[in-house]
Ligand code: RIB
């Protein structure tokens with residue numbers, strides 16, 4: 001049983017990730033969901049998280065709101081991908097559940113440090129501002145967590161928000177650099193991996209066939225969410241990025257990668273937010289990241305769809 005905290009900026013792929021975790025109580029215990037500004041501003045990411053929890057009748061899950069802006073930079077959002085609300089494509093009722101009192105970075109510190117070392121896994125699906133702030137409050141966090149598993153970065157796939165940078169890292173590169181040097185065991189799931197895992201029509205129809213409110217809602221939310229990437233890349237379906245983090249905890253064997261040195265460009269205007277990956281070990285730098293470059297997409301969607309069907 002893993003104790004996990006999920007930090008996110010819900011658009012649908014974030015919500016699928018935490019619903020996948022909540023649908024897996026044999027393997028995972030979700031201590032809290034924390035929200036951050038990213039795909040859309042903080043009020044909307046915090047609202048979307050609660051909309052999805054209410055839909056799935058999981059309102060006992062605490063939701064703490066966190067940072068509304070990156071550490072140093074102006075917030076960059078992605079309404080062009082996810083719509084103005086971040087949950088465009090299907091109307092969900094305004095949430096009635098309240099946010100849990102407290103600032104997400106502080107909640108992360110408390111939830112981790114009040115448990116023994118090596119107990120809590122941080123699942124990071126968004127810009128890493130909350131995690132960096134938690135590390136600022138409690139520098140020992142990095143060596144107290146069991147693991148940090150994050151969706152972010154890219155190697156040979158290139159960027160998705162600039163030619164060089166993946167969105168989560170680009171929005172707050174300083175936060176990403178801080179996390180990568182915090183001393184925790186880090187598993188990174190980059191675009192090289194998530195771009196292999198696309199919401200094709202057959203997979204979406206399989207989800208819809210459950211006929212549950214969750215299946216129907218996420219059929220439509222994901223259908224909207226894939227439009228931008230289908231037009232940009234010419235694919236059928238869009239990448240289901242963030243659920244790979246939870247799928248890794250449930251079925252690590254469907255991923256492959258290697259331990260490498262990774263760092264983040266925080267200065268150059270041309271390549272800001274680029275994750276520089278020493279895949280071939282040409283430096284003596286410490287191998288700080290398990291970098292997962294590939295996934296078995298069919299087994300990934302079999303897992304995600306079957307579990308979502310339970311809600
Ligand atoms: O680049 C993909 C990431 O950006 C995902 O986490 C997606 O939800 C967006 O936040």
Ligand code: CA
Nearest residue numbers: 009014125126
């Ligand atoms: Ca996200």
